[in-house]
Amino acid sequence: MGATYLLEHIAGCFLFDEHLALVESGPPEGKEKEAFLKTHASAVPLSYPAHAIQLRRALAAIASKIPKGGLRAANLARTRHDVKHAVSDDFLIVQAVKSIEDLDKVLNSLAIRLRDWYEFYLPEYSVSQPDHAEFVRGVVETTKEQFLSGKKTDSFGADLGKPHIAAMKQFAERLLGLYAAKQELERYVDSTMKTICPNLRAVAGSTLGAKLLEHAGTLKRLVELPSSTVQILGAEKALFRHLKTGSRPPKYGVLLAHDAVQSAPKGRQGRAARILADKISIAVRIDYFKGQFKGDALLEEARKKIAQ
DSSP states (O other): OOEEEEETTTTTEEEEOOOOOOEEOSSSSSSSHHHHHHHHHTEEEEETTHHHHHHHHHHHHHHHHSSSTTTHHHHHHHHHHHTTOOOOOOHHHHHHHHHHHHHHHHHHHHHHHHHHHHEEEEEEEHHHHHHHHHHHHHHHHOHHHHHHTTTSSSSSOOOOHHHHHHHHHHHHHHHHHHHEEEEEEEEHHHHHHHHHHHHHHHHHHHHHHHHHHHHSSSSHHHHHHHHHHHHHOHHHHHHHHHHOOOOOOSSOSSGGGGGHHHHHHHGGGGHHHHHHHHHHHHHHHHHHHHOOOHHHHHHHHHHHHHHO
């Protein structure tokens, strides 16, 4: 018996004899396709350009077997399937950390607006509470009388009516809801990072690790980047300015937020970021290839090397 040929096509799987006559056909996907391919594993798979002539003859042979509109329907089904299964957890982490960053910007702007508004009523409280979140909470929970009790001087603020005070408190309550939403997103990012990137989370932290994923795009892309690029992720503008004008190149990007880099002397923060980027590159490779957990050991190695 002569050789048989196998063609995997979007419309199905097709088996041909040595003369390129159609012998048998199978489904385009699913377990039935796997069974069909396994049954005919000895057949020669047709590929381009190795079997260009045979492919032309095979495609001509199956043209009449594909119903009108069937190829378009098969393409739509395959596209729908591929798009549906293209979503991975690292895409979701990227969207969540972007949402956290957007919330940060909105909350900072709205908290400053509330401060400007509330200072007409009680400017001393705004000065005494520099933290935005605690200030907003105090606007809701603390009255003017409570704040001024025990103080020897009166407030410079105006004596506003109840409707004005109620409006400010209601606005502050909405901001507290946004702060709570941000905390929920941070918990979600932390739990998801713990599941898919435990080593990256241990070395960089959940928020910083998620930002590295955001700048890289995907976990696979982060794995492919050299540690020298990981070191300056987030400093793209400074890098392009260096390439364009010859200014000093960036020594770090988002890694500056890591406590190991922050605690290093200012002149040695670039070195600390380089050491940390090396360990992060190892951590993401372990995560991508589903290796054993070594995140804590990698972080400890980085801290010891930075301290030398």
